[in-house]
Amino acid sequence: MTWNVHIRYEGYERRREVGRHSRALSRTALCAFVLLAAFTVAGCQGSGGRPSASVRIGFALGTLVQVRAYAHGEQADKAVREAFARIEEVEALMSANVPSSDIAAVNRKAGGLPTRVAGDTLYVVKRAREYGDLSHGRFDAAIGPLVRLWGIGTDHAKLPSPEEIAAARSLVDYRDVEVDESAGTVRLRKAGMALDLGAIAKGFAADRAAEALVNRGVRSAFIDLGGNILVVGSRPDGSPWRVGIQDPWKERGATFAVVPVRNMAVVSSGTYERFFEQGGKRYHHIIDPDTGYPAETGIVSATVLARHAVDADALSTTVFLLGPSDGMKLITRLAGVEAVVVTDDRQVIISPGLRGVIEISTGWTVRFYGLEDVQES
Ligand code: AMP
């Protein structure tokens, strides 16, 4: 049996036969299939005509990845393949769950000798440390022991005992992560410490993917790493990309707002992303290093817009951890960065730079941070 894939492309649908499969499309089948499939959609090729689009979907960094790029001739396909290779490289270096990764090696040697790591790993650890400073320790790349203990998003997620939490907490402090730039090494001061770059590595991977696309001549692309969006240029027709923001209370893909953007990352952190429920309570995956429990700041989702996805990714987690007031205060201090926060009482707080730009669905109470008026959308 053949398998048809439908692709929505600028308002019309194209079908293209891309492979053979005998079962209905399931998530697993999709992941298995898409690792192999790269397919071209859209019209005329050749240097004079409209650019052709290449779309590839795969699974990396624990999430579904989609890269869509527009270029003339064969370039789009090649560029998208390279973008995927960059993302896979980041996963191979920085995933704590890949035993051969830099991060797994650093974690194994915690309390021991420094580990030589790739330049990219060094860079991301360094940036993560900066976000530790910026958030006064809320964003903590040494969160590993607590992430492992809770196991949120794995099949062994559980509510730990207070003793277990206290023991793990005592090992979490990003200031005990030593980065030696001249030697190219990273070292964790205490045995039992563990790095976890889950809050920043996807953003870095998106930046690397975009770089690969641009180097191949792509001027228009859309990169999606499990809802972490990075757009290159504008849409092929010159209009801005339209990025939706997830409604935290609705099914995946249901959005409550749209931001028209060019050359921008739009990254969300939310309680809906990974969690388990026990005794009527939701335990999500963003942990407050001070308490050792999932952070309760009144935020259900924080979305950050920034030029680079590495910043948008780290900052969305940071704003989530800081809460609406301190989070927004930080955002307004940073040049070229905007944010959209949704609180647990369904308020939407938006940085003033998005006024007149963001489009909000009806039925929400909206406030622009620092401005007096409250709007009903
Ligand atoms: P994100 O989805 O980008 O907000 O990142 C959440 C992920 O970052 C979690 O799944 C953990 O891997 C990691 N993480 C959890 N708590 C923290 C924290 N306090 N600081 C830095 N990373 C964290």
Ligand code: MG
């Ligand atoms: Mg993040």
